[in-house]
Amino acid sequence: MHADGDGISDMTDSHTHSHPHSHLPDDPVLRVKALETLLVQKGLVDPTAVQAIIDTYENKVGPQNGARVVAKMWLDEGFQAAMLDDPMPKLQELGYYGRQGEHMVFVENTPEFHNVVVCTLCSCYPWPLLGIPPGWYKSDAYRARVVREPRKVLSEFGLMLPEDTKIRVWDSTAEIRYLVVPERPAGTDGWDEDALAGLVTRDAMIGTGLVQRPTT
């Protein structure tokens, strides 16, 4: 145990007094193993639940869900209007509801405004629609920089916006989760939902990418 020396004395803020995690092994692989072994031994965690959670986010829930919603919005004006007004009833109907997606807001890109989403304080992200966030979304560099210099950050993704496009950076500081609705690319008239959904990338729904029609 060690004091972290930040001088805070309030007794209710007990995290600041000691860091029990320092008892665990240094190697993260062993650290996770030690904790899992202990929690299973104590009957606090069911190993089949651990596998079920991993399987959910590896195989079942991911950006294909968000892509489906975006494609529907492009195709159906009524659905689009409902999603922009209050998306939760429709998302519940579609089965795209759950942990970290309880309060969704969809923000649309236009020629005038480009939206991009971050969580500077941690890594808040709309899990039921996009799955688990990619490494870069959780990185210090993205969290620290995209609010201050979005154009430079977007250029690192290969995204160069016209100078007269205004950028709106959404910092997810509460339980509201934002999803960017990219612009539908030209030349996709008559495409069906599956084909359109196939174009919508995870990055386009975070705002670090655009949706492009394949050139081949």
Place this chain on the structure above:
Amino acid sequence: MSRVHDMGGRFGDGPITPEDEAVFEKDWHGHALALNLASGALGQWNIDMSRHARECLSPKDYSRFSYYEKWMAGLADLLVEKGLVSEVELETATASGPYALAERQLKGERVAAVLSSGGPSLRENTELPRFNPGQAVQTRTLARNEYVEGGHTRLPAYAAGKTGHVVLCHGAHVLPDTNAHGLGENPEPLYAVAFPAQSLWGDAAAEGDEVILDIWQSYLSPA
């Protein structure tokens, strides 16, 4: 005043490498996430407490730990703080105490139902919204918790003492500043507030760009 997690606007981080990696880059990442969710389902803490546990890591640990190492450390600290495991058990990776709460264990077959039922933070409002869309508002001068010294808050330092305007009213949501410390949910109106990027970062930011944050009513005053 601030803690290490509050890094919005910080200088010094390098370029971003947008690699398209696997959902769980390493096997233990998935386990770290799953252990957090399965332990959370025991109902001994809320999401604000788990966020606070991670941000209470020492700046040295916070910086050197990878993402899921922070989750593991926060979880270990919470398990001990709430009395679910002892420090000796952590050190020996061997259970010695009573199997408290084992009856609340999240069973594998319940995982899908629990994940898809979520944990909404919207509450029936008891406090009326003081602000309307379009209205100018100012954030509190310091990004600090008003209840607990050094406590949890969701106002980033870069947006403290700034003037913006309300763009959305989200209804009343649980207040993290109290909920993280067992002081009750105290739901209050939550707003999306837009700030001109230049008001946050000066002339280096582009005119017309905005940063929009979700901000609780008690963090705001009329501007």
